[in-house]
Amino acid sequence: MTNPDMASRAHIIAQALPYMQRYDDRTVVVKYGGHAMGDPSLGQAFARDITLLRQSGVNPVVVHGGGPQIGKMLQRLNIVSEFKAGLRVTDKATVEVVEMVLAGSINKEIVQMINAEGGRAVGLCGKDGNLVTARKLNRTVVDPDSNIESVVDLGFVGEPASVDPTVLRLVLKEAIIPVVAPVAHGEDGETYNINADTAAGAIAGSLNAKRLLFLTDVPGVLDKDGNLIKQLSVAKARELMKDGTISGGMIPKVETCIGSLDKGVEGVVILNGKVPHAVLLELFTDGGAGTLIRP
Numbered sequence: 001m002t003n004p005d006m007a008s009r010a011h012i013i014a015q016a017l018p019y020m021q022r023y024d025d026r027t028v029v030v031k032y033g034g035h036a037m038g039d040p041s042l043g044q045a046f047a048r049d050i051t052l053l054r055q056s057g058v059n060p061v062v063v064h065g066g067g068p069q070i071g072k073m074l075q076r077l078n079i080v081s082e083f084k085a086g087l088r089v090t091d092k093a094t095v096e097v098v099e100m101v102l103a104g105s106i107n108k109e110i111v112q113m114i115n116a117e118g119g120r121a122v123g124l125c126g127k128d129g130n131l132v133t134a135r136k137l138n139r140t141v142v143d144p145d146s147n148i149e150s151v152v153d154l155g156f157v158g159e160p161a162s163v164d165p166t167v168l169r170l171v172l173k174e175a176i177i178p179v180v181a182p183v184a185h186g187e188d189g190e191t192y193n194i195n196a197d198t199a200a201g202a203i204a205g206s207l208n209a210k211r212l213l214f215l216t217d218v219p220g221v222l223d224k225d226g227n228l229i230k231q232l233s234v235a236k237a238r239e240l241m242k243d244g245t246i247s248g249g250m251i252p253k254v255e256t257c258i259g260s261l262d263k264g265v266e267g268v269v270i271l272n273g274k275v276p277h278a279v280l281l282e283l284f285t286d287g288g289a290g291t292l293i294r295p
């Protein structure tokens with residue numbers, strides 16, 4: 001007779017089959033936010049999920065952030081940093097630190113974690129193979145009191161002007177997992193700091209990804225009372241950004257979700273990366289959580 005515990009374990013594994021078939025040979029871009037990183041056992045669970053996706057025939061692409069880690073390094077170096085509309089004002093000294101932390105230590109740490117789980121990961125940034133070419137971002141902000149619009153100068157903050165996914169396709173064809181840091185060259189030869197959410201959206205769009213997942217440190221988009229919004233239309237998302245319910249780091253995430261749907265990404269989800277195995281739960285079980293942004 002089958003032990004009930006064994007039977008329920010088998011049931012959970014078997015439940016994954018239709019999902020594995022749905023995502024077979026499809027691209028899933030996972031944005032791994034700096035706030036979801038840090039805990040070694042969570043990091044290991046994340047690396048295992050990504051490796052398992054690859055093993056089951058999915059093409060995972062990791063695009064990572066590292067905002068809090070950049071902040072710590074800037075503090076150690078006594079460089080003052082501020083954010084405007086969820087983006088770091090980036091002068092010359094800051095962009096050097098951003099590149100060092102993102103494309104250096106964090107990128108290699110994630111590559112190492114995935115490889116330790118038996119995957120084969122390779123670290124890239126926007127500069128590699130001209131993956132992402134940046135242009136300076138001219139950011140408009142609206143003062144909520146006066147409703148007056150103004151352009152803020154964020155320094156070396158860029159937005160993707162073009163994405164050439166050739167290098168990603170080559171890597172994916174060999175069953176290697178690309179791990180991308182959001183730092184890129186501009187046509188002017190400068191290095192630009194791109195918000196990781198924005199970079200993930202542009203990359204997902206260029207690959208016509210089946211799914212784009214944002215792993216962050218909250219369960220998803222929360223309403224004014226702090227309750228999770230399970231499904232959010234583009235129109236409602238715009239309303240919540242306007243009235244300030246969506247603020248700070250959630251702004252580039254939601255804006256990217258909207259842009260990615262326009263670019264042909266099939267589904268975009270913001271979810272809690274602090275839940276162990278959040279990626280597997282979202283993709284391979286009926287228990288998907290977080291906020292699904294829909295047209």
Ligand SMILES: Nc1ncnc2c1ncn2[C@@H]1O[C@H](COP(=O)(O)OP(=O)(O)O)[C@@H](O)[C@H]1O
Binds near residue numbers: 036221
């Ligand atoms: N309406 C909202 N719902 C959820 N989080 C929000 C909302 N508005 C602002 N936030 C903030 O956005 C943060 C997530 O963005 P961010 O700090 O950039 O994380 P990450 O490093 O994962 O990109 C949350 O921790 C929360 O403080």
Ligand SMILES: CC(=O)N[C@@H](CCC(=O)OP(=O)(O)O)C(=O)O
Binds near residue numbers: 035065068182
């Ligand atoms: C322009 C800009 O704000 N760039 C971000 C890049 C890292 C990032 O986006 O990291 P998270 O995903 O962890 O927030 C920064 O300097 O913090």
